[in-house]
Amino acid sequence: MAKKHVKTNAIRLIEQQKIVHEVFEYTSENGEAVDGLTAANKIGQPVERVYKTLIATAGKGQYFVFVIPVAAELNLKAAAKAVGEKRIEMLAVKELLGLTGYVRGGCSPVGMKKLFPTYIDETAKALDYFIVSAGKIGMQLKLAPTDLASVTNAKFAPVIMSE
Template sequence: MSKKKEKLNHKTNAVRIVEAEGIPYKMYTYEAPDGFLDGVSVANSLGQNVDMVFKTLVTVGNSGANYVCVIPVSNELDLKKAARHFSEKKMEMIPAKEITNVTGYMKGGCSPVGMKKQFPTAIDISAESVSSIIVSGGKVGLQMEMGLADLQRVTGADIVDLTSEKVKGEDSLR
């Protein structure tokens, strides 16, 4: 009973969509005792290189439209680069309290796959330098690894330069 029930618990919208598209993926789980871990801690708890683990950030432009940016967990989103890519004059992160209403996902478990609505999406160009990338599986404690081309296909994402320099000292992290 517990194995079957545990498997069903991993069937988030993101996982269902990836499976329906026939995309090969690996699933990882991790413990988040306080309900949230930062991305670098997630990479470390999975024993994965931080350059492979990406976070999903939801932004809003001056027009009021939402956009999704998928970047390495150790990098920061360059809002000017993102705005330029999405043809917005200015962009900002949506407030954390709006994440669930906008995406259908909780903070820390926001996947670029399977949001309530498919928003224009961009993946940072650094994803081209790794063999596969790991993104949220749609809930805290669940990550999915897949090829960049597959993630791009299922999200309709463009590949662009979205990040500013890494925060000092993070190059040495796993």
């Protein structure tokens, strides 16, 4: 019998849209967040396929979601340019739950309290699938980057630091 997954908002939305996906689960110490590299290892997936969700702000009421490779760093200048702002900064962790409905380490780009402008790093365009948080620590969601872009109205843009 197939194992039943806890349904997060992200998984419910993906299923409602009839998007082909797979859910991976892993355990973490005391239910605490792990970094993306550890998550990739725990689910047995290549690190370059696992992406993290970051929230940035350009001031009161202006929030942006960025989906980037877990091993990469968000380039704030490139991200600001992508969203058409002079300057943006990372959202304080203490504001994350109230704004998105998700906790650090379990923040999915899908199913936030509100649909914010979303940008997926352009490296994902070359992938047939990638993995993002499913909206809970210990759960990851495998899907096509184009499907994620479709469900979140995301744009692809160069937003990570160059190597």
